[in-house]
Amino acid sequence: MLEKQSNVKAWLYLLPALALLSVFTFYPLFNAFLLAFLKDYVYGSATGFVFMDNFKNVIADPNFNQAVKNTSIIVFVSVPISVTVALMISVLLNSIKKFQGLLQTIFFLPYVTNAIAIGMAFAFIFNESYGLLNLMLSWVNIDPVDWLGSWETGMVSLLIYTVWGGLAFKIMVFLSGLQSIDKQYYDAARVDATPKFRVFTRITVPLLSPMIAYITVTSFIGSFKAYRTIVGLFGPTVLPAGTLPDESFITIVGLIYESLSKSDTPGMVSEAAAASILLFITTLAFTIVNMWVSKKRVHF
Amino acid sequence: MEKIIEKLNLKEFWKDLKKFRFTKANVRTIAVYSFLLLFAIFVFIPFYWMILTSLKTLEEIETALQPSLWVKFKDMAFYNYYSALQAAPYIRYMANTVLIAFISTVGTIVTTISAAFAFARLNFKGRDTLFLALIATMMIPGEMFVITNYLTVTGLGWASPFTQTFPEAIMALSFPFMTSVFYIFFLRQTFKTIPDELYLAAKVDGTSDFKYLRRIMVPIASPTIITIIILNAMGTWSAYIWPNLVTSKEEYRLVTNGLRNAYTQNQGIAYNEAMAAAMIVTFPLLIVFLLLKKYIMRGVSRAGTKG
Numbered sequence: 001m002l003e004k005q006s007n008v009k010a011w012l013y014l015l016p017a018l019a020l021l022s023v024f025t026f027y028p029l030f031n032a033f034l035l036a037f038l039k040d041y042v043y044g045s046a047t048g049f050v051f052m053d054n055f056k057n058v059i060a061d062p063n064f065n066q067a068v069k070n071t072s073i074i075v076f077v078s079v080p081i082s083v084t085v086a087l088m089i090s091v092l093l094n095s096i097k098k099f100q101g102l103l104q105t106i107f108f109l110p111y112v113t114n115a116i117a118i119g120m121a122f123a124f125i126f127n128e129s130y131g132l133l134n135l136m137l138s139w140v141n142i143d144p145v146d147w148l149g150s151w152e153t154g155m156v157s158l159l160i161y162t163v164w165g166g167l168a169f170k171i172m173v174f175l176s177g178l179q180s181i182d183k184q185y186y187d188a189a190r191v192d193a194t195p196k197f198r199v200f201t202r203i204t205v206p207l208l209s210p211m212i213a214y215i216t217v218t219s220f221i222g223s224f225k226a227y228r229t230i231v232g233l234f235g236p237t238v239l240p241a242g243t244l245p246d247e248s249f250i251t252i253v254g255l256i257y258e259s260l261s262k263s264d265t266p267g268m269v270s271e272a273a274a275a276s277i278l279l280f281i282t283t284l285a286f287t288i289v290n291m292w293v294s295k296k297r298v299h300f
Numbered sequence: 301m302e303k304i305i306e307k308l309n310l311k312e313f314w315k316d317l318k319k320f321r322f323t324k325a326n327v328r329t330i331a332v333y334s335f336l337l338l339f340a341i342f343v344f345i346p347f348y349w350m351i352l353t354s355l356k357t358l359e360e361i362e363t364a365l366q367p368s369l370w371v372k373f374k375d376m377a378f379y380n381y382y383s384a385l386q387a388a389p390y391i392r393y394m395a396n397t398v399l400i401a402f403i404s405t406v407g408t409i410v411t412t413i414s415a416a417f418a419f420a421r422l423n424f425k426g427r428d429t430l431f432l433a434l435i436a437t438m439m440i441p442g443e444m445f446v447i448t449n450y451l452t453v454t455g456l457g458w459a460s461p462f463t464q465t466f467p468e469a470i471m472a473l474s475f476p477f478m479t480s481v482f483y484i485f486f487l488r489q490t491f492k493t494i495p496d497e498l499y500l501a502a503k504v505d506g507t508s509d510f511k512y513l514r515r516i517m518v519p520i521a522s523p524t525i526i527t528i529i530i531l532n533a534m535g536t537w538s539a540y541i542w543p544n545l546v547t548s549k550e551e552y553r554l555v556t557n558g559l560r561n562a563y564t565q566n567q568g569i570a571y572n573e574a575m576a577a578a579m580i581v582t583f584p585l586l587i588v589f590l591l592l593k594k595y596i597m598r599g600v601s602r603a604g605t606k607g
Contacts, residue, residue, distance in 0.1 A: 009509065010424035017415035017479045020407075024476040025437055028448030035447065044455065089339055092332050098313065099333075105593070106340045109347065112589040112596065114538040116560050117578040121350040124571055132349055135367050167343065172600045225441055228540055235564045256443050257541065260450060269447065276444040283441060 035273035040266040054274040057267065063250050063258070071251045073155060075223045078162040083215060085163065086170035091204060093171070094178040104175070111168035119161065119232015123148060126157045126233075148233070151247040154240040158249065162229055166222075170215050177211035178204070213294040220290065221283045227253040252279050347582075354380055354576040361571055380576040387573060390580060392551055393558040400473045400554065401536035407478030408532050409525065415484045417513050420491035421499065431488075434481045449476050450545055459546040469552040473543055477536070483528045486599070490524040491517055527599045530592055534585060555581050 036054050038046035058064060093103060110118070125132045126147035134144040147157045185207070189199045205212070230238050230249045238249045250258070252275060259272035320326065352369070353361070355376040361367070385391065418424070419431050453459045458472040494517060502512045518525065536554070543554045553561070559581050563574040589596060 006422055006509075007424045010418045010422040010427070013414040013418035013422065014430075017411040017484060020411060020475070020479040021434070021437075021481070023452065024449055025445055025481070028445040028452075029437070029440060031448040031451075032444045044451075085339070089336065092336055096329075096332060096336070098309070103336055103340050105590070106344055108593070108597075109586065109589065110343060111600075112534060112585045114556055114559075114581050114585060116538075116540055116556050117350075117581045118346055120559070120563065120574060120578045121346040121353075124353060124575065125346065125349050127571075130361050130367050130571065132345065132367065138366065164343065164346070167339075169600065172597065176597075176600070221441070225443070231540065231560065236560065253441075253443055256447070257545075260447055260545070263450070263454075269451065272447050273444075276441065276447060279441050280444055284439065287439065 032273045032276055035270050036277050038270050041270045042264065042266040042268075046270075054267065054270040055278070057271050058255070058275045058278065061255065061271070062246075063248070063255055066246060066248060067250045067252050067255045070155075070249055071224060071226060074159070074162055074226045074251070075220060078159050078166065079216070079219045079223055081159075082163045082166040083170060083212070083219060086167050086215075087174055087208075087212070089167070090171050090174035090178060091200065094175060107171045108168050110165055111172065115165065115228040116232040118165070119229055122157070122161045122164075123233050148240055150240055151249075154234070154247075154249065158230065158233055161233055162223065162226065165229055166219060170219070173211050173215055174208065177208050181207045209294075209298040213290065213298050217287055217290045217294075220286050224279065224283050224286070225253050226251050227257070230254065252282075347586075350575050350578055350582065353572055354579045356380075356572050358570055358572055377572065380572045381580065383570075384573045384577040384580060387577070388558050388562040389551060390555065390558060390577070393553055393555045396552060397537055397554045400470065401533040403470065404474040404477040404536060405529055405532045407474065408480055408483060409529065411479040412483040412487050412528065413513070413518065413525070415479070416487035416491055417509075417517065419484065420488045421513075421517070422509070435485060438481055438485075445476075446542065446545070449542075453546055459548060461548045464548045464552065466552060469547055469549070472546040473552075473554070476542070477532075480532075483532075486528065487521060487524055490521045494520055523595065523598060526592075527595045530588065530595055531599050534588065537581075537585060 035041060037049055037051065039048045039050045039053070040046060089107060093100060093107070096103075124130070128134065128144055128146040128149065131147070133147060137144070145153055147153045181204070185203045186199065189203060194202075230251065234240060234249055238251075238254055240247055240249070256272045256275045256279070259268045259275065262268040263272075352371060355371050355378070356368075357375075357377045360371075360375075419427065450459075453472045453476075456471075458464070458468040460468075464472075498516060499512060502516065507515075538556055539554060540556045540560065543557050547553050547557070559577055562577060563569055
């Protein structure tokens with residue numbers, strides 16, 4: 001009788017968290033779906049319901065194509081690169097003894113840093129006249145490039161920064177995964193004199209596959225939400241210096257906040273809500289596909 | 301510093317170096333270290349460039365034919381830090397940030413400990429369903445919540461453009477962050493590892509649930525709680541989007557907004573001063589990380605195994 005159900009008491013313990021979550025998580029979730037179907041919503045009132053108009057407005061937004069393009073490039077280029085590089089670094093780091101602690105600390109450093117502050121440092125690395133990148137290029141006789149001055153080179157800079165920013169967390173997760181792999185597998189491989197690359201593909205990757213799957217899902221979701229890195233690198237206008245708006249680095253999340261900042265115009269909050277639902281559906285679809293692939297591939 | 305030198309073990313390294321021969325294994329080792337060193341440099345460069353630039357004079361930056369990679373100690377322009385602090389009220393921003401971090405962290409600790417206790421230890425109807433519903437919200441992009449939270453906070457009058465008061469700004473900045481599904485989940489997992497026998501023994505002795513939570517569970521789970529405190533405080537320090545939305549007066553902003561807003565115009569930025577300001581924001585994070593790495597890593601490895 002010690003473990004009898006204690007409903008009232010349990011709900012009392014849950015009350016503070018649930019009250020806050022109801023106001024700031026559950027209600028906003030339902031409200032986002034409501035807002036997305038309201039007509040001309042402004043200052044808490046709307047003139048009626050619409051079916052797809054807010055979604056159509058999002059898609060018709062002159063920035064929408066640019067936002068989808070930027071977000072897709074960030075997602076599909078930076079995630080594969082950073083996952084691969086992080087995996088290589090982790091496996092090699094795990095295989096060495098000397099300097100392991102020091103190198104590990106360096107690789108972990110970006111995890112805690114501030115996206116805005118580091119973005120500003122990167123902006124100065126990519127600076128045309130005073131930047132480090134152009135200095136290094138001058139060593140191999142390449143003329144200076146105005147990295148942040150056009151969309152193409154700006155995107156290269158942004159991808160470098162995004163990969164940099166994503167490495168630390170991935171290395172941390174991979175390393176903790178590697179350290180939990182039973183040494184017996186490697187001992188057995190050594191007895192059989194298995195080549196190192198085969199050990200990597202046949203033992204390390206399969207046993208690390210839950211971590212790889214987890215990292216892939218979270219990195220895809222995370223980079224679909226790219227925004228702060230861009231504000232850090234290009235400033236709140238997300239524009240390369242002295243270029244046209246159609247060369248901006250706006251992303252889906254940037255679009256949401258841009259609409260939200262015009263909340264005193266009828267319908268803009270609903271547009272933000274509709275855009276956030278599109279983002280949610282996209283990330284959800286990716287998560288489901290990833291989990292489906294993982295189920296077939298991941299060795300548990 | 302001594303620890304690092306000890307870890308480097310230079311003497312032994314030198315001994316090994318003398319014995320070096322070009323065998324296949326050695327070439328492999330060189331390749332591995334070169335690869336790791338290359339990426340370590342890549343990771344470290346932004347920090348180095350930030351520190352270096354923050355110590356250069358503007359004259360040196362703008363007149364040097366090529367940026368130098370080193371500043372001599374006697375030429376270091378520590379003055380940049382002073383001018384950065386003069387350019388924007390960083391001390392005020394930091395005080396605001398520390399206050400908000402304190403309030404939201406205390407709130408988070410209280411709400412997550414009690415909720416995690418209910419989920420881990422108490423039996424009640426609908427427990428597993430409710431827990432799943434909470435976990436499911438972790439899949440949803442935060443932007444979906446931000447939209448309505450912004451409306452809620454403005455609706456309550458906490459973020460009015462001209463009439464916002466400091467207490468209103470504090471409430472707007474901290475209330476939405478006084479609990480966290482991830483931390484409830486994280487803490488519940490830790491609470492679950494505490495053996496049931498302890499609880500049953502405490503019950504036999506007539507200990508109340510609250511006393512058991514306070515005297516047994518919280519002390520046992522204290523490393524996890526410390527991790528939550530650190531992650532939460534660091535989150536506030538780096539928060540940008542929400543504070544930008546809900547603060548309407550310059551003096552209510554948090555450090556990251558202050559930093560971004562002070563150096564936004566693309567023309568005529570004093571780069572050394574901007575980098576000094578960026579250092580002021582980055583340095584505390586690096587110190588916290590280096591001192592409390594163990595606790596921060598706990599959070600990460602837990603996140604890594606939840607899948």
